[in-house]
Amino acid sequence: MSLKDLDVSGKKVLVRVDFNVPLDGDKKITDDTRIAKAAPTIKYLLEHGAAVILMSHLGRPQKKKLEDGSIDREAFSLSPIVPTLEDYIGCQVQFVHDTIGEDAKAAVAVLEPGQVLLLENTRFYSGESQGDQDLAKGMADLADMYVNDAFGTAHREHASTATVARFFDAHHKAFGFLIEAELNGAERLLNNPVHPVTAIVGGAKVSDKILLLEKLLDFADNIIIGGAMAYTFSLAKGGKVGNSLVEPDKTDKALELLEKAAATDTKVYLPVDTVVGKEFNNETPTKIVPAGSIEDEWEGLDIGPDSVSLFAGVIAESKSILWNGPMGVFEMANFAKGTNGIAEAVAQATQNNGAYSLIGGGDSVSAINQAGLAEQVSFVSTGGGAMLELLEGKELPGIAAIRS
Numbered sequence: 001m002s003l004k005d006l007d008v009s010g011k012k013v014l015v016r017v018d019f020n021v022p023l024d025g026d027k028k029i030t031d032d033t034r035i036a037k038a039a040p041t042i043k044y045l046l047e048h049g050a051a052v053i054l055m056s057h058l059g060r061p062q063k064k065k066l067e068d069g070s071i072d073r074e075a076f077s078l079s080p081i082v083p084t085l086e087d088y089i090g091c092q093v094q095f096v097h098d099t100i101g102e103d104a105k106a107a108v109a110v111l112e113p114g115q116v117l118l119l120e121n122t123r124f125y126s127g128e129s130q131g132d133q134d135l136a137k138g139m140a141d142l143a144d145m146y147v148n149d150a151f152g153t154a155h156r157e158h159a160s161t162a163t164v165a166r167f168f169d170a171h172h173k174a175f176g177f178l179i180e181a182e183l184n185g186a187e188r189l190l191n192n193p194v195h196p197v198t199a200i201v202g203g204a205k206v207s208d209k210i211l212l213l214e215k216l217l218d219f220a221d222n223i224i225i226g227g228a229m230a231y232t233f234s235l236a237k238g239g240k241v242g243n244s245l246v247e248p249d250k251t252d253k254a255l256e257l258l259e260k261a262a263a264t265d266t267k268v269y270l271p272v273d274t275v276v277g278k279e280f281n282n283e284t285p286t287k288i289v290p291a292g293s294i295e296d297e298w299e300g301l302d303i304g305p306d307s308v309s310l311f312a313g314v315i316a317e318s319k320s321i322l323w324n325g326p327m328g329v330f331e332m333a334n335f336a337k338g339t340n341g342i343a344e345a346v347a348q349a350t351q352n353n354g355a356y357s358l359i360g361g362g363d364s365v366s367a368i369n370q371a372g373l374a375e376q377v378s379f380v381s382t383g384g385g386a387m388l389e390l391l392e393g394k395e396l397p398g399i400a401a402i403r404s
């Protein structure tokens with residue numbers, strides 16, 4: 001059910017948001033994108049007369065306990081989120097240092113329509129990540145309706161993301177606007193995309209992207225492979241990869257993918273040249289060498305300029321584009337040119353040729369932001385792992401629990 005179909009007026013609505021934002025040593029938020037992205041759903045609910053109860057996780061408090069084995073409630077509290085959230089939604093936010101206990105119930109009991117209450121970190125309970133029924137029931141008992149807008153954790157079967165939804169029937173639960181937009185973005189690529197479809201896949205490891213690559217064979221016309229992943233393909237084809245990051249145990253898989261691609265008429269583009277460095281740092285001496293000719297003691301850290309031209313030409317001819325994973329070690333300026341060149345090409349295809357472009361995956365999102373081009377592509381996903389699983393064709397627990 002869509003949020004707009006729920007009659008939320010006068011109701012208490014429990015909203016699972018993703019406020020898992022990075023905080024510095026002074027508890028200052030260093031990137032508030034997730035809060036900004038959650039704001040439209042919260043504002044809509046307030047404007048339509050709901051009392052809004054927000055819950056989220058923050059960090060991994062169960063993994064970083066205090067010496068006596070207790071939760072470090074101060075380090076992982078959601079309270080530092082409040083001022084930034086208030087700025088985004090334009091109203092006061094109440095905070096309670098409790099999630100489902102008596103204090104939370106008392107705060108919910110007096111919550112009026114048009115008011116917002118933020119509960120404490122859901123991961124203070126070990127049952128959260130186990131999808132615990134009792135914890136989820138405690139959450140569900142707080143509200144009349146449940147809305148899930150935490151796309152970044154939709155691939156987790158947790159109490160607050162999946163189990164809780166099962167305590168509400170189809171007329172009392174919905175996706176928030178962020179999840180809806182993410183689902184629409186993925187569906188635009190997966191269901192009847194406008195061809196030619198080009199997928200650009202990069203990043204560190206073939207092993208992380210095998211399922212995605214296999215799924216892409218179903219609907220992509222072109223697959224561009226960059227990043228360290230490309231060296232495993234190069235090795236599989238008999239190339240020399242020097243000290244590059246490779247997965248020798250995945251060369252069979254790489255060859256199998258190339259064979260399957262040939263059988264399904266999917267064109268696979270691998271880099272034709274590569275920027276190599278002596279060491280893994282930005283100041284290391286570099287040179288450009290043909291792909292498959294990396295000498296010992298050198299390591300491939302970016303795609304070369306001829307690869308950027310080749311890939312940009314394919315991207316320019318595309319009508320649907322998916323980008324997941326950087327072309328090189330873009331965090332270091334001297335090895336960011338390949339990734340930036342691809343970002344340019346994707347932005348141009350979107351702006352000049354009306355291509356639909358989806359940037360999915362944490363690092364490609366940082367890369368498009370770093371290139372200053374996030375506004376010039378069609379959709380930038382907020383969920384790395386969740387978007388990857390969605391594109392792999394998996395049913396995400398947080399999505400399934402709303403639909404069932």
Ligand code: AMP
Binds near residue numbers: 330331364
């Ligand atoms: P992933 O999370 O799999 O998308 O991988 C992203 C990471 O891959 C980034 O941190 C990049 O720095 C890294 N990466 C990309 N290309 C290379 C390369 N040639 N060598 C080492 N790391 C790379």
